[in-house]
Amino acid sequence: MKAVLICLLALFACTLSAVDRPLVVCSTTQIADFARQVGGDRIQVACILKPGADPHTYQSTTADARLVLDADLCLENGLHLEGNNWMAKLAKDAGKPVVTCTEGVALLRIASNGETVADPHAWMDPRNAATYVRTIQQALTKLMPAHGDEFAARTTLFLQQLRALDAWVREQIAVIPVERRVLVTSHDAFNYFCRTYGFEAAAPVGWSTAELGAGIPPERRQAVVESIRSQGVKAVFVETSVSSEILTEIANEAGIRIGGSLYSDSMGAPGSAGADYIGMMRENVLTIAAALR
């Protein structure tokens, strides 16, 4: 009888603590990681995309709609990373506030089908990740002003980790000869990374993998093959959240190898080395440096 009573009391306490904590629903795995870093145990974080899922092609479900209905705050990447703005639409339908984490980022403009668009993969540069984190800190402080100092302290700590990550990436990249710094990936997700760390980017698919449905233009594919041959690229890289079929074909055609698999639009599963943002970036850089040096 006593044991039952204690169990019930513990359950009641757990329920109370969960009820006390606001629910923050994030669109992508990277944003969910940033929210956890800033909010700590003060918030509950839920992520709509599972590790390995593609935000460009994701179709939201009724379970997502139900989750957002319970949310106190929604966080999205924006810049159309979420195909057809599914996160903003879910939040709007549920009448919940949504914060776009790319606000304030120094955007990179890229050509896409004859027009210029803002590249949404801004988190690939740790300095931009710092902007995401500060935006989330401000949003959480607005949501829970009493815990503002705590969020600021956690943010400062995480920013220091991002600073260390940035310095570490520069050290690792320094061992790759400058002429070999060409990053060929499945889709155009690494432009920010390439700009910051001095790589040239090439990909058979543009900034959105939604293009894959219509098939890639032959001239784009040919341009990538020629780029590989003319620049003496040693290896190309597939991505964990995108089909590797096209890039494997290109690698075979160009007679080069697959250098490894990179985390791009999604982080890794829990327990994997890429399960959080810093781990994901470290894994990517180690893979790139090992294949291109």
Next chain:
Amino acid sequence: MQWALVLMVWVGLVGGLALYISARPAPPVVAARSLVDSAAEVTLQCTATGPMGRSDDPFALNPSAPVPALRAAVGPVEAVVIDQLEAGKQRDIVLTGLITGRNEVVLHLAPTDSVVALRCVVMVNGQPRLNRVLWHAPGDAGVYGLDLNLGDDVEPDYGH
């Protein structure tokens, strides 16, 4: 009856603890160490191999607040803030509030784009007492500590 016994044990424990806290002897007062003779002149000479200046720090909580090139503090007491460090040009910082014995001089350096070596020489009454080179990595807003031992029987430290 059982509850009363439990209550009595608790009262005894808490009461005993309270009694111990109120009656325990006060900790011994550590005599303050004397400050270094005010007539002694202690100067930190800093020379950087690359230019450093106020710039935005992308990893700061408030990135729009520029970071000074160098901030020096003796322990927690700020000694000086220098906005710009020119390459090869020596900057002298007079250090005050030093005590006889071990002092920690803390240097905060702004993030740089390339590796910068900062030579730090501490002069006591015109004689070098400590000589260190700090290697400041790119992208890093570094915090470095210099151990400065000021005692009559202390040998000069040249970092060898």
